[in-house]
Amino acid sequence: MNTTVTVALAIGASVVLVAAVALRLADRLGLPSLLLYLALGVVLGESGLGVQFEDVxxxxxxxxxxxxxxxxxxxxxxxxxxxxRAIGPGIALSTVGVAVSVAVxxxxxxxxxxxxxxxxxLLGAVVSSTDAAAVFATLRRLPLPRRMVASLEVESGLxxxxxxLLVVVLAERLTGGETTVWWLTLLEVLAExxxxxxxxxxxxxxxxxxxxxSALPLAGLYPLAxxxxxxxxxxxxxxxxxxxFVAVYLCGLVLGNAPLPHRSASVxxxxxxxxxxxxxxFVLLGLLASPSRLLDALGPALLVGGALLLxxxxxxxxxxxxxxxxxxxQMAFVxxxxxRGAVPIVLATFPIAxxxxxxxxxxxxxFVLVVVFTLVQGRSLPWVARRLGIAAPVAPREVQVEAAPLEELDAELMQLTVPEGSRLHGVYLPELRLPEDAAVVLIVREGRAFVPDATTRLMRGDQALLVAARRSRAEAERRLRAVxxxxxxxxxxxxTGSPTEAD
Structure with missing residues (x-):
């Protein structure tokens, strides 16, 4: 086997393992993980272990x-x-908000x-996009009003x-490319x-x-598909x-909220x-950076970042x-x-290319702006939420139902776990009032599996298997959520068991 390939595989596997351990360390220190990944790339790069990488x-x-x-x-x-309930605010932030942010x-x-x-x-456009990875990873761990968090998620996704598109247009203008009148460019962006x-x-x-x-031959094919x-x-x-980018986010949103087979495994x-x-x-972006130049960028980064943030x-x-x-x-917290995270740094490669x-x-x-202000903002978010008085109480976990198709029986096999705080605890199986073509067929409690009967009560922490005719699967799931x-x-x-809408 080619030695270069073997070495590359070994280095790649080592980087992933080190990064996984670094994620654990980042959680304990309260640091955003992206900073450790960027640092890992810088350590591997020209000023560290000497890996030369300049392929923009x-x-x-x-x-x-x-x-x-x-x-x-x-x-x-x-x-x-x-x-x-956050579609309107999210779209406004991702369109009007971006335009205002770039201009200011x-x-x-x-x-x-x-x-x-x-x-x-061009500089304003590069730094004006919020980062989906940073928003999803950071805000979902905080007890905050869901509508506000969802607005930030929609913004970062869209x-x-x-x-x-704006960065590409401005880069073409700065390199002497063909330009069009502003309103035609705006119409083109809206159409895209x-x-x-x-x-x-x-x-x-x-x-x-x-x-x-579809009844795929392997359960592992559903996540891949x-x-x-x-x-x-x-x-x-x-x-x-x-x-x-709009297409992939909305496709994921539709799929993630559909009753898919093996949904939990796919997620x-x-x-x-x-x-x-x-x-x-992040490791790749860290490799691309040249630490010898970053000190000169500190002043402009602080000025631009401060103007952006404040x-x-x-x-x-x-x-x-x-x-x-x-x-x-809530507006102050938003x-x-x-x-900011990987997105602005990736966008910064467009003008170079x-x-x-x-x-x-x-x-x-x-690069410097993202590092400094991620450190400042990421660590301060819990404190800011408390100071603004918007920390929300932690709600009981919603019951999750996992399903797999039984093609020949035209049925669905469903699995659920009774979570903490669920009022399923103590309910007798007949009191679930499931559809007549749905039934609980197996319960695993404290590591022991048994077939339930009419005198069996669900208990906190139980894992249960249900079988339902395909036409009744949605009704059975709604009833389980309702109870x-x-x-x-x-x-x-x-x-009714319909999905809840948090504030």
Whole structure:
């Protein structure tokens, strides 16, 4: 076997293992994991172990591929019940908010750094996109109002597309490429975003229909097929000059909220792949950085980052969210929680690949900005939430039902675990009032499996297997959710078992 391939595999495996251990260390220290991944790349690079890596185009290509996986995971793990009330604020932040942020950041850069307007607008566009990986990883661990968090998630999932289009247009202008009038460019951007949305939703809905009606020979193929559908959405949209980033996020959102076979396994696989993509992306970006140049970029990075955090972001949030009557403390938190991460650094490679003059200065400035302000913002978010009085009480976990198709029987095999705080605890099986063609066939309690009967009660921590005719699967799942929330008298209390909408 080729020795180079063997060494590359060994180095890659070692990096992943070290990064996994670093994630554990980051959690204990309260540090964002991306900082440790970037540091690992810098240590491996030219000023550390001496690995020479300067392939900007390869970094850009792999960065886009990693962002596709990260956005797919973000869509798959986002609950529609949370997002539906945050669609308006999220879209406003990812469109109007981006435009305001770019303009204000560029104006301050022209004033403080004496940059010309086209270059300042390019710099403002590169740093104005919030990072999906940072938002998903950080905010979902905090007890915050779900509508507010969902607004930030929708923003981070959708704002990459308009920002990338804007960076490409500005890079072409700075390199003397063909330019068009601003309103035609705006129409083109809107058309690409709309096209990506249509393709993403269509492929997500079609893929969910196909997976529900397919009995694949291996359970492990369902996670692969789910993630492949998301990647296909990106590629399909990009091939017809629509927004692939909008398509992949919305495709993941549709699939993640559909009653798919082996849904939990698919989500877990996507989370693992997204983690791998983050590790590879951040290490690669760390390799590309030149520490000898970063000190010179510290001053501009602090000025641009401070302008973005303290002026541009608050103004953009105010303009975007004022029509939605979001409480002032929540708007203040949204302003502070506009986390930057891999996306701005990847975007900073676009001008370099396009041959924009002084583009290396943009990359260095953005790299330092992301490191400094991720450290400042990421660690301060719990404190800011407490100071603003918006920390929400931790709600009981929702009961999760995992399903697998039984093709020849036209039935579904479902699995659930009775979570802490669930009112399923103590309920006799007949009191579940499941459809007549659905039944609990096995319970595992404290490691012991047994076949239940009419006198069996569900207990906290139980794992149960149910079999239901395919036509009754959705009704059975709704009934289980209803009893989990409101107990055996759920129907009398008006609980239907539909997905909840948090504030």
């Amino acid at each position: 185009e390869l970094t850009q290509t792999l960065g886009v591929a990693a962002l596709v996986v990260i956005l797919a995971e973000g869509g798959l793990t986002t609950r529609w019940a949370d997002v539906r 950041t560029a104006a301050i850069a022209v004033w403080l750094l004496d940059l010309d307007w086209p270059f300042a607008l 704002n990459d597309a308009p920002v990338i 975003l709309a096209g990506g949305a249509v393709i993403g939703v269509a492929l997500g809905a079609g893929g969910a229909w196909l997976l529900r009606r 789910t993630l492949a559908l998301c990647v296909l959405a990106f590629a399909s949209a990009d091939l017809v000059h629509a927004s692939g 877990g696989f996507a989370e693992g792949m997204a983690s791998l993509a983050q590790i590879g992306l 002026v541009a972001r608050p103004v953009s949030v105010l303009v975007s969210l004022a029509p939605f009557r979001m409480p002032w403390p 302003s502070w929680a506009g986390l 396009a041959g924009v003059p002084r583009s290396t200065q943009v990359f260095d400035t953005v 989990s929330r409101a107990g055996r008298l759920a129907t009398w209390r008006g609980e």
